[in-house]
Amino acid sequence: MQNIKFNSILLQLSLLFGLIGYLINLYPIPLFANVELIVGNVCLVIVAAIAGPYYALLTALMCATGLYVSWGSWYPFLIFMIEALWLGLAVRRGYYLFYSAIAFWFLISPALFILYASLFTELNEEHILFIVIKQAINGMLYASVACLLVMLIRPLSKLSLKQNTRKRSFKQQLNYLFALLITSAMLISSLLYNHTYLSDQQVMVQNNLQDSMGSMSKAAERYLKTHQQAIRNAARWLSLANTDKDHWQSMLTRLNQTYPNFLTMLIADHKGNILHASPASMLADKPVHKLNVSDRDYFREALYNQNDYISDVFLGRGFGNDVIVAMSSPIYLNENYQRPQAIIEGSLDLSGFAQIEHGAMQRESMSIVLTDAKGNIIYASDNLGLPPLSTFLFSRSGSYYSMSMPMMNLKNTASEVPEYLYSQQELSNQWQLYLLKPFAPMVTMAQRQYLTSVAMLALSLLVTLGLSSLLAKTQTRPLELIAQQFKYSDKDRARPEWNEEQISTEVEQLYDQLKLSQQELIRQQLQLEEQVALRTFELEKANGELQKLAERDSLTSLYNRRYAENQFKQAQTLCQRGEQAMAVVLLDLDHFKMVNDEFGHLGGDASLKTVAGLLSNHFVRETDIVSRYGGEEFLLILPMCNPLKVEAHLKDFTAKLRNTQITNPEDGRLFSLSVSVGAVIANAGYSSRIDTWIKRADDNLYRAKSAGRDKVIATIIEDI
Incomplete structure (x- = not known):
C-alpha cells in the first residue's frame, strides 16, 4: 500500500x-x-x-x-x-x-x-x-x-x-455557478419559510389546545357544579320541608328524573341505612333496609363533617356495579341544624363527560383524560383505550424536542419519541383534566412541507440548468467565433458574421483589440526572430569565450587544473588504445617567495608568464597538456611519450629556464629562475586515478627540492 x-x-x-x-x-x-x-x-x-x-x-x-x-x-x-x-x-x-x-x-x-x-x-x-x-x-x-x-x-x-x-468549459462553469446560487437561495428561503410556517402551526396548535382546554374545563366544572348544586338544593329542600319521610321516595324519583345524569340517587339515615333510592326499579329485588353505606366517604363527609362532598372515582356496589363519582350533602330534620339526621347522595354518570367532549371538540382531533385527586381515571376518550378507575400512567417525553408544548407517551412510556402534545389543568375539586393531541400529524405536516421544498428545489434546478445552458450557449458563441478567427495567423481574415443584437459591446471591443494585438504580435515576432538570430550568434561567440575562460588560467593563458584533471581520462584512454606510455610531471619554481619579496607581485606575475611561455614552446605536441596547477606549480600530462627521453627533455627545459633573463616591470631589473621537477612515467594502465599519478610525481618533486632544487627526478614504472 x-x-x-x-x-x-x-x-x-x-x-x-x-x-x-x-x-x-x-x-x-x-x-x-x-x-x-x-x-x-x-x-x-x-x-x-x-x-x-x-x-x-x-x-x-x-x-x-x-x-x-x-x-x-x-x-x-x-x-x-x-x-x-x-x-x-x-x-x-x-x-x-x-x-x-x-x-x-x-x-x-x-x-x-x-x-x-x-x-x-x-x-x-x-x-x-x-x-x-x-x-x-x-x-x-x-x-x-x-x-x-x-x-x-x-x-x-x-x-x-x-x-x-x-x-472545464465556460458553459459548464456557468451552469455550476447558477446551480450553486439558485440552490443556496432556494434552500435558505425554504428553510426560513418552513421554520416560520411550522412555528406558526405550533403556536396555532398551542392556542387551540389552550382554548379547547378553557372551554372543556368550564364545561366540566359546570357539569359538576350543576349536579352538585342539585344535590345541595335537594338536601336543603328536604331539611326545610315538613313532609313525611314516606313522601321522600316520590320526591327523590322526580329529582332523579330532572337530573338523569345521576345513575342512582339515595337517602340514608344517620346510621347509614338506605331509606329511599332511585330509580326504584333497581330496588325491586333488594330490601332497602338491608343496604348500608356508613363505610362510604360520601356518607361520613356529609353526616359527620357536614360538608357538601364530591368523591374520587370508585366502583359502585349494592345496586349497580358501575364506576361512579358520588356527590352528597347533609339533611337536617326538625329544625335541628346542629347535627344532620340523614344524607342525600347521587352517583354521577361518567358517560356524561363524553357528551361534554363531543360538544366541546366536534371538529378537533383531540382526546381528554379526567382524573381524580388520587390520579385515577374518571373518564378517558374511547380512542385512548384507558379504562375508568385505573391509574393514569404516562411519561413526559420529547426532552430533546424544540417544541413550545409539553409532550407525553401513553403506550411506549420508555421512548423519547412523543405520542401526544397535551395541556393540563386542575379543576376546583383538585381533579386533573388533560387534553391530548396526537403528535404524528404535526410530523406529517412538516414532512409535507419539506417534501414540497425538495420538489420545488428540484424543479428550480432543472429550470436553472436549462436556462443557464441556453445563456451560456448565447454568450459563448461569439467567443467561439473569435477563437476560430484567431486560430490561424492570417491577419487579413474577414470579420466574423454574427447577429449584432446578440453581441455585446464588450465582445466587439474584445475582437477589435485582439485583431490589433495579433498584428502587433506578428510585427514583434519578426523583430524577435531577427533579434534571436543575432543574439544566437553573439551567444555562441560568448560561449566560446566563456569556455575558454572556464578552461584557461587568466594570468598565464595555460590550461587550468580542472581542465587538466578532466582531460586525464581521455589521454589515458588514448594511450591504452595504443599501448603507449604516458608521463605526469609537476614543476615548482624555486624560491618563488623571495622573488615576490624582492621584485614584488608584478615581478612574480612576470615570472609565471615567462615560465608559461617557455613551457608552451617546449612541449609542442597536440597531445601534450600544459597547465597551471596552482600558485607557482605547473602540471604536465604527456601522453604517448618515449619513457627514455622524457627526463632529458625536462632537463633541457630547466636549462632553458635557468638561462632566461626576466625583466621586472617595476624597475627594469633583470633576474633569473630555476625550477624543480618531479615526474612519473608508466604504462597508461598504471592507475585510472590521476591522484595516484600526481602523488608519485609530487614525491619526486619533494626529493628534487631536498636534493638542492633545480633538479629533475623522474621515475619509470616498468611493470604494472
Missing part, C-alpha cells in the same frame, strides 16, 4: 477548520421537534474541496465530535466521515463538489440513516422520512455555501485548484 504523505500546511488548515466546525456544531440551530440545522459541516466540505479525502476525514471527526457532545449519538461519526471520504475522492477525480454532495445525500445517506434508525432507534416511519428529507436539505445547504466560499475566497480557490486539474 502506498504511504500517505501529509502536507503540514494542509494538516494545520484541516485542524483549524475542524476546530471551527466543532465549536459551531456544539450549538445546532433547532428547526422542528428534534430536528436541528447543522452549520459547522461547512468546514468539512471546504477541507474536502481544498485538501482531499484524508484531511477532510480529520475535519469530519472533529465536526462530528461537536454533534456527539450536543446530541449524545454516535451516528454523526458514521455519516459525516463517509461524507468526507466521498466528497474528497470526488474532488480528486475531478467531479463537481456540489453535484457529488447531492448524490451523497440522495443516494447514500438515506440508506445509512434508515439502517441506523431501524437498528438503534424507536422512530416511526413518519419521523424517519422527515429526518431523511431534512438531512438532504441540510447537507445540500452547507455544501452549496461551502462551494461558494471556496469559489469566492481567493486563498481557498487557489488551494482548491491544486486538487482539481480537470479543465
Whole structure:
C-alpha cells in the first residue's frame, strides 16, 4: 500500500477548520421537534474541496465530535466521515463538489440513516422520512455555501485548484455557478419559510389546545357544579320541608328524573341505612333496609363533617356495579341544624363527560383524560383505550424536542419519541383534566412541507440548468467565433458574421483589440526572430569565450587544473588504445617567495608568464597538456611519450629556464629562475586515478627540492 504523505500546511488548515466546525456544531440551530440545522459541516466540505479525502476525514471527526457532545449519538461519526471520504475522492477525480454532495445525500445517506434508525432507534416511519428529507436539505445547504466560499475566497480557490486539474468549459462553469446560487437561495428561503410556517402551526396548535382546554374545563366544572348544586338544593329542600319521610321516595324519583345524569340517587339515615333510592326499579329485588353505606366517604363527609362532598372515582356496589363519582350533602330534620339526621347522595354518570367532549371538540382531533385527586381515571376518550378507575400512567417525553408544548407517551412510556402534545389543568375539586393531541400529524405536516421544498428545489434546478445552458450557449458563441478567427495567423481574415443584437459591446471591443494585438504580435515576432538570430550568434561567440575562460588560467593563458584533471581520462584512454606510455610531471619554481619579496607581485606575475611561455614552446605536441596547477606549480600530462627521453627533455627545459633573463616591470631589473621537477612515467594502465599519478610525481618533486632544487627526478614504472 502506498504511504500517505501529509502536507503540514494542509494538516494545520484541516485542524483549524475542524476546530471551527466543532465549536459551531456544539450549538445546532433547532428547526422542528428534534430536528436541528447543522452549520459547522461547512468546514468539512471546504477541507474536502481544498485538501482531499484524508484531511477532510480529520475535519469530519472533529465536526462530528461537536454533534456527539450536543446530541449524545454516535451516528454523526458514521455519516459525516463517509461524507468526507466521498466528497474528497470526488474532488480528486475531478467531479463537481456540489453535484457529488447531492448524490451523497440522495443516494447514500438515506440508506445509512434508515439502517441506523431501524437498528438503534424507536422512530416511526413518519419521523424517519422527515429526518431523511431534512438531512438532504441540510447537507445540500452547507455544501452549496461551502462551494461558494471556496469559489469566492481567493486563498481557498487557489488551494482548491491544486486538487482539481480537470479543465472545464465556460458553459459548464456557468451552469455550476447558477446551480450553486439558485440552490443556496432556494434552500435558505425554504428553510426560513418552513421554520416560520411550522412555528406558526405550533403556536396555532398551542392556542387551540389552550382554548379547547378553557372551554372543556368550564364545561366540566359546570357539569359538576350543576349536579352538585342539585344535590345541595335537594338536601336543603328536604331539611326545610315538613313532609313525611314516606313522601321522600316520590320526591327523590322526580329529582332523579330532572337530573338523569345521576345513575342512582339515595337517602340514608344517620346510621347509614338506605331509606329511599332511585330509580326504584333497581330496588325491586333488594330490601332497602338491608343496604348500608356508613363505610362510604360520601356518607361520613356529609353526616359527620357536614360538608357538601364530591368523591374520587370508585366502583359502585349494592345496586349497580358501575364506576361512579358520588356527590352528597347533609339533611337536617326538625329544625335541628346542629347535627344532620340523614344524607342525600347521587352517583354521577361518567358517560356524561363524553357528551361534554363531543360538544366541546366536534371538529378537533383531540382526546381528554379526567382524573381524580388520587390520579385515577374518571373518564378517558374511547380512542385512548384507558379504562375508568385505573391509574393514569404516562411519561413526559420529547426532552430533546424544540417544541413550545409539553409532550407525553401513553403506550411506549420508555421512548423519547412523543405520542401526544397535551395541556393540563386542575379543576376546583383538585381533579386533573388533560387534553391530548396526537403528535404524528404535526410530523406529517412538516414532512409535507419539506417534501414540497425538495420538489420545488428540484424543479428550480432543472429550470436553472436549462436556462443557464441556453445563456451560456448565447454568450459563448461569439467567443467561439473569435477563437476560430484567431486560430490561424492570417491577419487579413474577414470579420466574423454574427447577429449584432446578440453581441455585446464588450465582445466587439474584445475582437477589435485582439485583431490589433495579433498584428502587433506578428510585427514583434519578426523583430524577435531577427533579434534571436543575432543574439544566437553573439551567444555562441560568448560561449566560446566563456569556455575558454572556464578552461584557461587568466594570468598565464595555460590550461587550468580542472581542465587538466578532466582531460586525464581521455589521454589515458588514448594511450591504452595504443599501448603507449604516458608521463605526469609537476614543476615548482624555486624560491618563488623571495622573488615576490624582492621584485614584488608584478615581478612574480612576470615570472609565471615567462615560465608559461617557455613551457608552451617546449612541449609542442597536440597531445601534450600544459597547465597551471596552482600558485607557482605547473602540471604536465604527456601522453604517448618515449619513457627514455622524457627526463632529458625536462632537463633541457630547466636549462632553458635557468638561462632566461626576466625583466621586472617595476624597475627594469633583470633576474633569473630555476625550477624543480618531479615526474612519473608508466604504462597508461598504471592507475585510472590521476591522484595516484600526481602523488608519485609530487614525491619526486619533494626529493628534487631536498636534493638542492633545480633538479629533475623522474621515475619509470616498468611493470604494472
